[in-house]
Amino acid sequence: MLYITGDIHGNPMRFNTKNMAARGYALLTSKEMQLMKAKHLLTALLASSVFLFPVTADALTLNPHEQEVAALWSDKHQNCFTLDDQGKRIVFVNHYGKFYLIDSKGNHPVSFRANGRADFFSVKKITTDNPSKNFWIVYGVDGVRGLDGGLWIFGQQPDGTFVTYVTPETFDNLGYERHAGNHKVHWHVKDNKIIVIANREYMPEGAYYGYQRRSYVDFQAELFWDESANWFGIQRTI
Numbered sequence: 001m002l003y004i005t006g007d008i009h010g011n012p013m014r015f016n017t018k019n020m021a022a023r024g025y026a027l028l029t030s031k032e033m034q035l036m037k038a039k040h041l042l043t044a045l046l047a048s049s050v051f052l053f054p055v056t057a058d059a060l061t062l063n064p065h066e067q068e069v070a071a072l073w074s075d076k077h078q079n080c081f082t083l084d085d086q087g088k089r090i091v092f093v094n095h096y097g098k099f100y101l102i103d104s105k106g107n108h109p110v111s112f113r114a115n116g117r118a119d120f121f122s123v124k125k126i127t128t129d130n131p132s133k134n135f136w137i138v139y140g141v142d143g144v145r146g147l148d149g150g151l152w153i154f155g156q157q158p159d160g161t162f163v164t165y166v167t168p169e170t171f172d173n174l175g176y177e178r179h180a181g182n183h184k185v186h187w188h189v190k191d192n193k194i195i196v197i198a199n200r201e202y203m204p205e206g207a208y209y210g211y212q213r214r215s216y217v218d219f220q221a222e223l224f225w226d227e228s229a230n231w232f233g234i235q236r237t238i
Contacts, residue, residue: 060130060225061130062135063126063127064188067124069125072093073094077094079094084104084134084162085155086156086160090102090103092136099121100112101154101162109161110162114149119143121139123138128225137151138152139185146184147183148184152166153194153232170234176218177219184199192224194222195222195223196219197238198218202215220237222235
């Protein structure tokens with residue numbers, strides 16, 4: 001994940017607040033901040049019981065340390081290869097902003113475009129025990145500030161078929177406002193769950209420089225593996 005507080009050369013970014021809306025920033029007063037946080041708290045309480053599938057006892061164990069696979073830049077055609085759950089070669093391709101997977105048979109079972117203008121796709125892998133599996137997490141990074149360009153999780157079913165378990169719409173269904181254009185997303189594995197956190201940036205009233213930006217946790221969700229459904233469940237926690 002990129003966390004950038006200046007321009008591409010590391011210098012502080014200076015903006016005119018009158019033009020901030022055109023640049024995609026949210027200019028919020030203290031009262032508006034309080035109202036927004038209250039709204040998101042209510043949404044989280046209402047959505048916290050929403051699941052992709054019913055919850056069952058976990059058998060599969062997510063290993064907490066993800067593995068970096070590749071960073072594929074969107075302004076060119078790039079690819080990298082790795083091995084699937086069955087030890088067969090697969091290829092990840094970024095073709096000028098479109099990501100797709102080529103499986104061992106030459107098919108494209110997974111493909112998507114990033115939200116907005118993603119500068120690159122970060123591809124990471126989570127391995128599991130009981131049974132041994134791989135989940136690939138692809139995150140689109142949009143712009144110099146490293147904003148949310150979409151998050152996808154895919155893997156293989158027992159028959160070898162690739163499926164996409166999680167898409168940006170998965171989080172939309174829980175009230176995540178990704179189209180606001182001012183979120184940074186990061187994730188980690190904890191207590192056998194994938195924790196996805198979105199921080200929303202804003203410029204405080206009277207702020208002028210880019211380094212004066214502030215952020216708060218606008219959305220958080222937990223992804224867990226449902227063994228009986230052979231799929232991920234999800235619940236919103238913030």
